[in-house]
Amino acid sequence: MFDQLWPLAGTAFMGWPVLVWCGLFVLVGGLLAFDLKVLNRTDHAIGFAESLATTLLYVAVAAAFGGGVWGFAGAEAGMLYFTAFLVEKSLSLDNVFVISTIFAAFAVPAKHQHRVLFWGILGAVVMRGAMIVLGSAMIARFHWILFAFGAFLLLSGVKALLTPPRRPDAGPPRLLAALKRLLPVTAEFHGHAFFARTPGGRLAATPLLPALIVVEAADAIFAVDSIPAVLSITGDPFIVLSSNIFAILGLRALYSVLAVMVGRFVYLRHGLAAVLMFIGAKIFWGELVGPVPAAVSLAVTVALLGGAVAASLLRGRLPAFCK
Numbered sequence: 441m442f443d444q445l446w447p448l449a450g451t452a453f454m455g456w457p458v459l460v461w462c463g464l465f466v467l468v469g470g471l472l473a474f475d476l477k478v479l480n481r482t483d484h485a486i487g488f489a490e491s492l493a494t495t496l497l498y499v500a501v502a503a504a505f506g507g508g509v510w511g512f513a514g515a516e517a518g519m520l521y522f523t524a525f526l527v528e529k530s531l532s533l534d535n536v537f538v539i540s541t542i543f544a545a546f547a548v549p550a551k552h553q554h555r556v557l558f559w560g561i562l563g564a565v566v567m568r569g570a571m572i573v574l575g576s577a578m579i580a581r582f583h584w585i586l587f588a589f590g591a592f593l594l595l596s597g598v599k600a601l602l603t604p605p606r607r608p609d610a611g612p613p614r615l616l617a618a619l620k621r622l623l624p625v626t627a628e629f630h631g632h633a634f635f636a637r638t639p640g641g642r643l644a645a646t647p648l649l650p651a652l653i654v655v656e657a658a659d660a661i662f663a664v665d666s667i668p669a670v671l672s673i674t675g676d677p678f679i680v681l682s683s684n685i686f687a688i689l690g691l692r693a694l695y696s697v698l699a700v701m702v703g704r705f706v707y708l709r710h711g712l713a714a715v716l717m718f719i720g721a722k723i724f725w726g727e728l729v730g731p732v733p734a735a736v737s738l739a740v741t742v743a744l745l746g747g748a749v750a751a752s753l754l755r756g757r758l759p760a761f762c763k
Contacts, residue, residue: 456678460512464682468565471501471689476558491694498690505686509679519734520674524683526741527673527719530712531666532691539655546651548629555632556648560655561691567660568684571667576677589668590723597716600709625650672719673737706755711748715741 502525510518539560543553578585624644630636634649670680718740722732 456513461678464678464685467501467505468685468689471498472558472562495690495694498686502683502686502690505682509682516734517676517679519738520676521679521683523734523738523741524670524673524679525687526738526745527669527715528666528684528687529690530708530715530745531662531669532688532694536691536694539658542651542654542658546647546654548648548651552629552632552648556652556655557691560652560659561688563652563656564659564663564688565685567656568663568667568688569681571663572671572677572681572684575667575671576675576680579671579675586672586723586727589672590720592668593672593716593720593723595720597713597718597720600713600716669716669719672723707748707752708745711745714744714748718744 506518506521506525509521539557542548543556548556624638624642626636626638626644626646628646629648630646632648633646634652635643636646638644666684670684674680719737722737726732
């Protein structure tokens with residue numbers, strides 16, 4: 441099968457000019473360098489104000505890029521990009537909450553958390569890029585996979601809607617013990633370094649490395665949901681990859697914002713569940729009845745997520761018997 445998928449994976453990029461792809465990678469590389477060398481050139485705990493400002497910056501860049509897609513490829517492509525971006529950005533919220541438990545389990549100091557998040561997000565970009573290319577190629581070769589995606593998203597949405605929220609299990613200490621059997625890990629942190637020399641001169645990993653490994657593993661698990669979701673919105677690999685990249689690039693900045701606001705959006709998971717079910721149902725509708733216009737997909741996605749946020753904000757103003 442893979443010998444058939446590989447040529448398709450290579451040709452999946454041919455729908456857009458090479459210069460457009462190069463522009464995307466140059467922009468992403470510039471944002472990563474700006475994040476590491478300018479915003480976080482010194483180790484410091486990121487406060488709410490800085491986190492909010494950086495989050496708005498990344499959202500503005502993502503919106504400007506979407507405007508470029510709209511102008512270059514037309515309104516249909518632009519609306520598909522914004523729909524995929526909103527879905528991926530919303531689904532990444534759960535990832536942020538899990539990351540917070542990982543940092544707590546490994547006792548990662550606040551001033552070093554951005555370093556783990558930076559390299560974790562960089563790894564996520566590479567991993568998701570490979571998954572998107574493979575997924576696009578598989579859909580092109582085996583169209584019936586779309587039905588599997590649709591069923592998976594419908595079931596995921598129903599499960600998320602019916603399952604009560606629970607704090608993720610902070611199990612990294614058990615994983616840390618397993619990692620210590622595979623590689624030496626120092627007992628203390630050594631700044632933001634992932635490796636350090638022990639008193640005996642032996643090279644060992646610091647606790648930041650196991651934390652990074654667990655963060656990458658968590659993202660791989662969440663990608664199982666998010667990648668089928670965006671591939672179900674559009675099979676265009678450029679739109680899927682760019683919307684994914686810009687959604688997760690701001691994940692590090694969004695972390696501190698959500699740490700403050702997590703308790704306010706109590707109905708957001710219901711909105712996300714509804715979005716997953718809508719995307720799953722849209723696949724079956726599109727294949728059996730007719731394609732759903734991109735404008736409808738964008739409007740429904742915005743309405744569901746916006747309604748969940750509005751309901752969460754209004755909840756605190758309602759009488760107790762209405763909650």
